[in-house]
Amino acid sequence: MDADVKYVCKECACDESRAKKLLTLCGNDPRRAVKHHRMLQAMLGKQGHSSTKPQVPTPPTPPPEDDPVSAGLEPGTSPESSSSSTSPSKDEGPVAWDFRLPRLPKEEAIDIIGTAHGNQEYDPFEDIHSQQAPAFNLRELCAAVEHGASFHQIQKYMQGFPTGTVKTRINDTVEGIPSIFYAVESNDPSFLRLWASYDAKVSVVHPASGTPLLAYAIGLSEQLDGCDTSDVVTTLLSLGASPKSIPEAFYQPYNKDLCEDELLQHVDGVDAKAKDADFHYEWQWCHPAFIRRLMVRTMHLTNRYHLDRATRLPRVGIRHRQVAAMRNAKGVLGIPHYLIGQTVAANQLMQKLLTYLTVPSKKPLVLVFAGPSGHGKTELARKLGYLLGLALEVVDCTIFNDERELFGPRAPYYGSEHGSPLNNFIAKNNGKQSIVFLDEFEKTTTNIHQALLVPFDNGEYQDRRSRSTIDCSRTIWILATNALDSKILQFCRANPAILQHDTASSQSDYMKSLSRKLAGELRSSFLDRFGAPVTGRVSDLIPFLPFSKGEQAVVAHKFVLDLAERVAAPVVLGPARDQDMGGTSSGSGGEGQQQLLGNIKLCVRRDASVCARLAKTEYSEDLGARSLFNAVGHVKDRLVESYLDEDTEIEGTSGQPKTEYIVDIRAGEIVVRKEAGDDAGEVY
Known part of the structure; x- marks a missing residue:
């Protein structure tokens, strides 16, 4: 018996076999093995286990071969089909x-x-x-x-x-x-x-079945009791997962309701014979009927949109990847995947950032985000900060009338020692990359413009608290404005093709020429509105356009997903907190907060039709996503009405199965009903 084994035997009061297993589990490190053993004892003791010598964990015992239900499979599917230890050959076919x-x-x-x-x-x-x-x-x-x-x-x-x-x-x-x-x-x-x-x-597959990681991310929603996984799906696409690993029949066209019966009968490339020209061996993972049903249930409108969009985005070039990797900015390449619509803005921003990364400048990057409210300006700024790992400061310019309110008074004037949120953010990020987002920049005054000229031009700023010079040359300044809305809407009405990114390539020469033409007109209008000193320091002007009809439906669907997440939380009863009208909202409650509407699994049938109807009824070019949020508010109202129509008291639901409610469209009207038989409890 070697020294390490003896040491573990002594410290853990175990036999030689147990000591060897602990050492193997802990990389042959005796002290780590002892620590692992003691922690395991403490954990099992807390859980009420009486054994003082917990066993080294072993893989779980598989269910009996004749018990497909225990194996988590549909009836008629053999347990061997869930094995993942070996990859299938083409002769055997995937399991x-x-x-x-x-x-x-x-x-x-x-x-x-x-x-x-x-x-x-x-x-x-x-x-x-x-x-x-x-x-x-x-x-x-x-x-x-x-x-x-x-x-x-x-x-x-x-x-x-x-x-x-x-x-x-x-x-x-x-x-x-x-x-x-x-x-x-x-x-x-x-x-x-x-x-x-x-x-x-990210292009890996489940070895035995050939299921791509992207398909697993979509189907995972059902394993999580309906919890949405579209953020993970979008992230996979942004990292390079190929949407073509999934048959196009499941997501093209994205704005069409999926028909389970059609997809069970035939899927191009899957149901063809192996010798046929359109046969795709890599799609055979979705040949079983229960897998197709799973994909239909979880391939909702938002997922279909992002998959379809990914097939239309241009391939990222080798040098683009090289520059982004060398500048530690790989996230830049994923920008187009995170937005609904705004293809022009996403592509233009990505190209500008890549140029800035390739040829760095001592001057900061100053961008103008121009477009109607509710069309993604703030969202894109937040995504940019997230993808690049940069600190972001959002400033509401509507509340400042003077540069001293925005930056704070200069020392030694009263209050200078406190600075201001923007002043302190710039000082904290001295010499670092960061993002400052000035929202509703058109509300700023001339003296605020004057105060920004030096930071925009030289990348220098004076801390109002100490009068020390701050290096803000690596700051990305974003000026968001609605002042050019009329020009953008007028251009889009005269050139409707610029909105059709769901049917036309945004990289065609014609689309590029339209984008350049719009940018030129907007710069001229910006010059007229804000003057030469500010305009001359702007690096680029990024236009945000109204949503197409398909994009409107997807935005509405995202708000439906948010609603579904809120109402899925458990019902929490208890004393009402002091609030207006004597209670809390029906949204998700924090700790100690009531939630009276909850434990609901909200399912949308014919989601493309439902969300298209919501968009057609409520979408406004002036309000953008805000108008669609209000549209989904009507769905919430009908859900609450149906929920309150139940002739029983509301009870706490911790650990209880969720009640399913269906959102559907009947005769052109949105209906919400509890899943309890045909037309039971419908609210129109």
Whole structure:
């Protein structure tokens, strides 16, 4: 018996076999093995286990071969079809998979999540033997993700190893599944982007069935009891996942209701014979009927839109990728995937940022976002900050009449020691990249314009508190304005083709010429409105256009998804808090807050037709998304009416199954009803 085994046996009061298993699990590090054993004992003790010698975890026992229900499969599907340890040959064909990942034992994640320490942050490398570095454990990492580790815990664990070490292992499998599937299972885009930062491949497939990661992200919604996964789907597309890994029949045209019967009967490229020209072997994962039903249920309008849009975006060039990677700005390349509509704005912004990254300037980047309210100006600024990892300061210019209100008085005047939110943000980000978003810039006064000229021109700013010079040359200034709305709307009515990005390529020469023509007209109008000093310092002017009819429906659908998320939360009863009208809203409640409308699974049937109707009724070019938010408010009203029509008291629903409500369209009218038989409880 070697020294390490003896040490573990003594400290853990276990036999030789147990000690060897602990050492194997902990990378042959004796101190880590002892710590793991003690933490596991503490955790099991809290859970009421009487054993003082917990066993090293073993993989879960598979269900009996004659029990497809326990295996999570549809009747008639064999348990072998869910195996993921081997890849099928083309002769054998792919096997069916139920979109469930193996559940890894929680004790394997204990070094990361620190369960035995009362959920306090735990450093797995603390007190480790100085002569023996811990091994990167991919299985432990995936187990931690499955059992609710925070992003910070996962990130800290991965950063504890050399980047090259993590990169060489990140594409390995755990229980036969590529590790990035576990990142997607979290339904958190941050985990997915973290995996991608270590070169995890987003084009991987489930080995046994051939199911692409993108399809898994879509179908995952059903495993999460209807929780929307479109943010993860969008992130995958932005990272390079190919929409063509999924048959086009499921998402083209995006603004058409999916028909389950049609897709069960035939899908081009899937149901063809292997020798036919249109046969796609890579699509055979969706050959089983129950997989097609799953895709129909989870391939909602928003997912269809983003998949369809991704097929129309131009391929990112090699040099574009090289520049973005060298400047640590890969997120720039994903900008077009995160917006609904605004193809002109997204493409123009991406090209301007790539130019700025390729040929840096000592002057800051000053951009004008021009377009009607509610069409994505603020959203794009926030996405830009998120994708580039930059601090963002949003300033509402409607409340400032003087530059001293915006930046604060100069020292030694009264109040100068406090500065202002904008002044302090600029000073805090001295010499760093950051974003300042000046909303409704047309409301600013001439002396505010004068105060901005030096920062815009020289990239220098004087801190009002100390009069010290601040370097803001790397700041991205965004001036958002509605002052040019009439010019934009007039141009779009005269050139309607510029709005048809769902049917025409935004990269055609004609579309590019239209975009340049619009930009020229807007710059001239901006000069007339704001004068030469400000206009001369603007790097580029980005136009935001009205939504097309298809885009209007998708925006409405996004608000429906938000409503579904709010009403899915459990009903919480309790004493009402002091608020107007004596209660809380029916939205999602915080801790200790009532939620009277909840535990609902809101499903939209014929979502393209429903959302097109909402958009047709309510969309306004002047209000944009705000008008569509109001339209979905009518759906909420009908849902509440149907909910309150139940002739029973509202009860707390923690742990109870959700009640399903259906949103549908009948004779051109939106109806909301509880799923309890034909036409039961309908509200028009």
